[in-house]
Amino acid sequence: MSDELLYLDHAAATPLDERVLRVMQPYFSELFFNPSSPYAPALAVRRDYEAAKQTIARAIGAKGDELVMTAGATESINLAFNSVAGHVITANIEHHAVLAAARNHDHTIVDADDKGVVAAAAIKSAIRSDTRLVSIALANNELGTVQPLRDIAAVIHGERDRRRQLGDTTPIYLHTDASQGAGQLDIHVSRLGVDLLTLNAGKVYGPKQVGLLWASNQVILNPQIVGGGQERGIRSGTENVAGVVGFAKAMELADAHRKYEADRLRTLRDDLQQKLEDAFSDAVISGSQKRRLPGHLHISFPGLDAERLVFALEMRGVMVATGSACAANKGTRSHVLTAINLAPEVADGSLRLTLGHLSTKDSIDKAAAIIIEEIRKERQRTQ
């Protein structure tokens, strides 16, 4: 295997930022106290924890006490769905966590269009008088497609007004999993127009198994893990102080560098895409190219076996994904690619290339050259 690591799978996992690890360290050692203990050093840890929540909240335009810290996006999504009884709506390109949580309810799954976009009109026609929750990810984890959340929010707000005029008090909320958008997109909750928002520290160079659910103060959350009453009684368990302090630092860094990083990644991604399209005229780019995460490229090479290609690339130090990195997904065709009607022979030749902190002009140029070489070899072999 190559000595140099050319990592193009930032959507699956991000390395912990050194600066994040540095702020976490004291909470592993001298500041190990249980934040619920009564003595001063523990109370200081409690204050640091609450301050970290405020920092995270600021990055999304919310308040610290509106956040429920969780063990990651999957738990946050489950908590959001656990808080509603009634009909829910989501889309056929959503993450397995959202689809699985929705299936525990009376649900409608709307179709995304062939560009991987969930139209506000599709949500509108799926809304029933008993719909309680609509859940649409800010950016799709396979295609990188950024959803028209503001338009969807407008539909929800319209429905809310309609109900209010009828004297109907049935609430309807919009939840978004913004995990894939953080660090590249604006995730300010009021600008997005959402009522609930999920984030994952592990996607923004923070620690794994740390996440949050933000809910506006209109939403009543229903605890799914009960006990000592931490997180305002909504999510019990001794707090992950190191993890949350690290998450705060990660969010602070993501927010500070977002515009610069988005531009940087867009340039690198566009360059990578151009090189691959120039080399292979039959390459298929999936997902809306207008509404796409700056660091995301979903590209298919018809007739190619993407799984074989992943192994060939790995031998040369290039790490890429064939689809979503979720465990349940293995060995089956991606439900997202099926949803956008990608032909099987195209879908099976798909790579998801996701750029991030580890991507530089040099590393992307090298990766592009290796990918082109390996695809050519693979095509010669199967001719």
Add this chain to the structure above:
Amino acid sequence: MSDELLYLDHAAATPLDERVLRVMQPYFSELFFNPSSPYAPALAVRRDYEAAKQTIARAIGAKGDELVMTAGATESINLAFNSVAGHVITANIEHHAVLAAARNHDHTIVDADDKGVVAAAAIKSAIRSDTRLVSIALANNELGTVQPLRDIAAVIHGERDRRRQLGDTTPIYLHTDASQGAGQLDIHVSRLGVDLLTLNAGKVYGPKQVGLLWASNQVILNPQIVGGGQERGIRSGTENVAGVVGFAKAMELADAHRKYEADRLRTLRDDLQQKLEDAFSDAVISGSQKRRLPGHLHISFPGLDAERLVFALEMRGVMVATGSACAANKGTRSHVLTAINLAPEVADGSLRLTLGHLSTKDSIDKAAAIIIEEIRKERQRTQ
């Protein structure tokens, strides 16, 4: 405040062992990969993760694939209760997480005796034909009382036989939260006779917000967090590789040094108890002194205001608890002390002193002298 930290609250939180942090570090940096990704470095991380689970499993006499890794004991307890539909039994001295989870079911709460022991006979008389789960902690988190789990297990096994003979297939399981026992007691699942067991890394010098639920292969667990299908579909979410690798190291160390450490803590604890009893003839030791965690001392000084004492001690660098460190517990009298019928004026003067890695002969001698001095001052003040 004193420069020296005399920490006597190991039951609330333990400092991360340096050796544990050391094995975790690579998974924060160069081994940051998502264990579900398809390339070799990610597969190596997957193997390390599974090996860590095997190591943890060995320490409890189980198999790695019988463990479900969670974000801590509270989640594990909730998962255990979420896996049964029907009547459940627990005791009135249990942790809030167990009591709260039990209240979501048809439940019977049996009384512990005045020594804080849950008698197997009390469990036996509470069992109904539709009882599905009995949950009793291995050691109580406030009193340190070690429960007669083997006797309780014998009752459960008896009921199971009785049902089998009647052709009744209703299962009945025994769950224990062994979080407070790990590192001091034998927690081998078959020797305990349990069907489900909860552990918390944060109580054994491992990372916080890392825990597990072990279930025998007879038990069918019902997922409460659904999604990508990790942990055999029982608990979805990208794995906390650093946390689980750290947990494994912590368990390995706990297991290797358990007997030595239990003896060492027992000697220190007995010495501390003797000094306090010698100084205050009216001191009340709660919980069975025969069946008690080696490092645990629950002691009350009638008429004393324990909350004031905690602050006075903290100024001199001595960290102690008044009761359980659970957030919901604040400002109310401990339900455990009420359950064992401790008179209010005794209960309100209670300290929980829990010894552990940070306890040395020197630190315990110093702490004992300071505690005695401060109690005398406090008593003079209120005379």
